[in-house]
Amino acid sequence: MPSDGEITFADHAGRFYARRYGMAPMVGRLMGYLAVCDPREQSISELADALLASRSAIAGAVNTLESLGLIRRSRAAGERMDRVYIDMSSQRATGFDVTEYQEQGDLAQEGLRLLADAPLERRAVLLEWAAFSEFLVDRLPVLEQEWKERREALRSAGKLPGAEMLRREGRAR
Numbered sequence: 001m002p003s004d005g006e007i008t009f010a011d012h013a014g015r016f017y018a019r020r021y022g023m024a025p026m027v028g029r030l031m032g033y034l035a036v037c038d039p040r041e042q043s044i045s046e047l048a049d050a051l052l053a054s055r056s057a058i059a060g061a062v063n064t065l066e067s068l069g070l071i072r073r074s075r076a077a078g079e080r081m082d083r084v085y086i087d088m089s090s091q092r093a094t095g096f097d098v099t100e101y102q103e104q105g106d107l108a109q110e111g112l113r114l115l116a117d118a119p120l121e122r123r124a125v126l127l128e129w130a131a132f133s134e135f136l137v138d139r140l141p142v143l144e145q146e147w148k149e150r151r152e153a154l155r156s157a158g159k160l161p162g163a164e165m166l167r168r169e170g171r172a173r
Contacts, residue, residue: 001050002033002037002050006033006036006037006050007033007050007051009032009033009035009036010029010030010032010033010036010051011029011032012032013028013029013031013032013033013035014026014027014028014029014032015028016028016032017031023064024060024061024064026051026053026057026058026060026061027061027064027065029051029053029061030047030051030058030061030062030065031065031070031071031086033047033050033051034047034071034084034085034086035086037050040085040086041074041083041084041085042083042084042085043081043082043083043084044058044059044062044081044082044084045081047062047084062084065084066084068092069087069090069091069092069093069097070086070087070092070093071084071085071086071087072084072085072087091144094144094147096140096141096143096144096147097140098136098137098140098141101133101136101137101140102133102137104129104133105129105130105133105134105137107129108126108127108129108130108133109130111126111129112126112127112130
């Protein structure tokens, strides 16, 4: 059974993700609860019980977070149910996935082709959108490398769990 503090944290996360990203509050509540729950991997039923929500609401939130690359499902040998957990190993989860910005840049370029003969003022938004997308595509790999170096320094200092511990848990990065 989750503590009052864990539920409060999940509620705060729900409000944050709803306000900041327009997600359904249950999606954010699930993300928040998965960040603090013990054990880290939970079944849909366990999550529904903990968050006092329907299994279908939890399943919907799991599908949303899974499609965003923020959580994963796993199933131990002999189990008949999936367990979900936060997965910080993907570029999407850490915000370093450049494909989103490549697609935005491509979309801006499409608009610029449509407005090829239009005055600069009419193309201004698309020009800046394309330039900003290109900037992020160029910079995100550099930031990702900097993060990996910092993460290793934090692991070496004992401030983050080491890769060996994560491998034992089946979640190596």
